[in-house]
Amino acid sequence: MPRDIPSPDYNAGHRRRLRDRFLKTGPERVADYELLELVLFHSRPRGDVKPLARMLLDRFGSFSEIVSAPAEDLMKLRGVGESTATALKAIRAAAIRLMQEEVRERAVVSSWDQLIAYCRAAMGFSKREQFRVLFLDKKNRIIADEILQEGTVDHTPVYPREVVARALDLGATALILVHNHPSGDTTPSKADIDMTNQIRQAASVLGIVLHDHIVVGRSAHTSFKARGLL
Structure with missing residues (x-):
């Protein structure tokens, strides 16, 4: 041989x-x-x-x-x-399933690093934009983790009414929005900022708190709250 x-x-x-x-x-x-x-x-x-x-x-x-x-x-x-x-x-x-279960077991505000790691693993490598919403209860535990929209390489249509209506269906009292930028640049666009404000205003009328909007990429993330955009 x-x-x-x-x-x-x-x-x-x-x-x-x-x-x-x-x-x-x-x-x-x-x-x-x-x-x-x-x-x-x-x-x-x-x-x-x-x-x-x-x-x-x-x-x-x-x-x-x-x-x-x-x-x-x-x-x-x-x-x-x-x-x-x-x-x-x-x-x-x-x-991803393991990370998701670990995040669900604790209040997201006390396991923020784990939440970011999960979101990046779940969405950061996608070639298309996805818009995900984490629906939370009064103890800030995840009730549901859902991808509400999926779009093209640089755009995802998001409708604030659908987000708020789904929150009401689930009895959620708080939200965390997450979407990815396939380019890897996690800087929020003007459209991202405008859409976030629309969801925040619509949710707030019904007593639902928007905790944050996180933009993820392969190796980075941006928090609206940390940047003073919320």
Whole structure:
């Protein structure tokens, strides 16, 4: 067998050693490409997956960018089929679900950093603008977490009446608005500011408080409240 092609015994041993090290030392002691290998082991039960792991990192740049990439973009790479793309997307879905549950367990005002991390993970990598509303109860716990609108790469139509009507349906007493800027620049636009003021005014008439409006990107966020826009 050519020297540059690992033998089946070597691949099996490598998989076993990597699994053992991961379980004994934890994820902090595992490099990104090794974490990818662990995921790829399940979709590619045989063979050497290290080249594919490194190819994915070269193409997308980081573990988070890989699992956040659309499935169709992942499958453009040679060696990435439907099962591999599904395994990678499942990792992201599981991470977001875990973060969402942790945020729901506490009042959002006391777990603000977790809330920001969740919003960025859930929306920051999207190629289209999304408008999300967190509906809160009197204890500032999340009643509902809903994407009310999804638009184009730089615009999402938002209707204040729909936001307030949904808040009334849920019995919410407070709101947090969240939307993403696919460009990565989280500076609020004039349209963002105008729409936020319209929602704040409509909600306030009915005794509903708008706590904040957060704009998220891949690696940054902007809080309307922190910038004095609310």
